[in-house]
Amino acid sequence: MNNAAAKQYSNLVFDLGAVLIDWNPRYLYNKIFTTAAETEFFLQNICTSDWNEEQDAGRSLQEATELLVSQHPEYEAQIRAYYGRWQEMLGGPIEETVAILRELKESKRYKIYALTNWSNETFPLALVLYPFLQLFDGIVVSGREKMRKPNAAFYDLLLQRYDIKACDTLFIDDNERNIRGAEACGIDGIHFISPLQLKEILTEKAVYLSTSLSN
Structure with missing residues (x-):
């Protein structure tokens, strides 16, 4: 395994729409x-x-x-x-990705956050509809903060609010533009395509997954 793949992360950050929520x-x-x-x-x-x-x-x-x-x-x-x-x-939760989220949370190896472009007026309904959102150690909502991805200030807000380091953080988003924005802030990214692809990349990066998820 190369050095990039073996890098150790302390923080995992998920986008919500099209990654965990359809x-x-x-x-x-x-x-x-x-x-x-x-x-x-x-x-x-x-x-x-x-x-x-x-x-x-x-x-x-x-x-x-x-x-x-x-x-x-x-x-x-x-x-x-x-x-x-x-x-x-x-359309409901993307169950396969939610399963990955739960597994990562249960491993107790990472702090897990969400960074989402979402209206502050509609997000409260999401909190009611999707109980798995309670799994996050913190959620930063663009509409509440009046800034959004890929604005560098939005990523910096996440880092500062939860006192985490960019170099220890891995960000997962379905929009490549947002991945580039994170990388410009020193945060490694995964351009999400599918739950299976995400499992494979997490395994390559030595992010903990149980046997049931990594197989």
């Missing part, structure tokens, strides 16, 4: 629109990811909604559904 606005909009093409047009041109990220950075849901309604009045009902029916975008 969130996808298509779950909702495929009910609203007749065709997948209509859904894709709406999400690419009206309720875009860039627009959503502003809520993750602290903009209120009401302000965001009224802004789009004023710009696209022909889509008013569909725009209001984004947060009015937001829970329908949730």
Whole structure:
């Protein structure tokens, strides 16, 4: 095993959406629109990811909604559904990754944190729906802090709040942009693709997993 693989970590940091929680606005909009093409047009041109990220950075849901309604009045009902029916975008926990999280927690070898781009107005519902979020030693929510990944200040906030060192920390996120942001702050990263891929990389990095997970 090479030196990079053998590095010892004390802190593991997870993203939430698309890593531990299956969130996808298509779950909702495929009910609203007749065709997948209509859904894709709406999400690419009206309720875009860039627009959503502003809520993750602290903009209120009401302000965001009224802004789009004023710009696209022909889509008013569909725009209001984004947060009015937001829970329908949730597909449930990604159980295989949650199993990895539980195993790491039970090993008692690591402090485990979450660093998430998430609106502070919708995150309380996630805390109710997903009891496994109580496993974390700390959660930093972008909407609460009014900053988000990949802003360096957001990673630094995590390190400072929990008094942890970047060199001892491994970050897991499905967005490669966010991994690059972490690495720019001296934090090693894993670009999450699937639970199986995550198991394999954790094993390569000598992060503890039980036999049931590492096989």
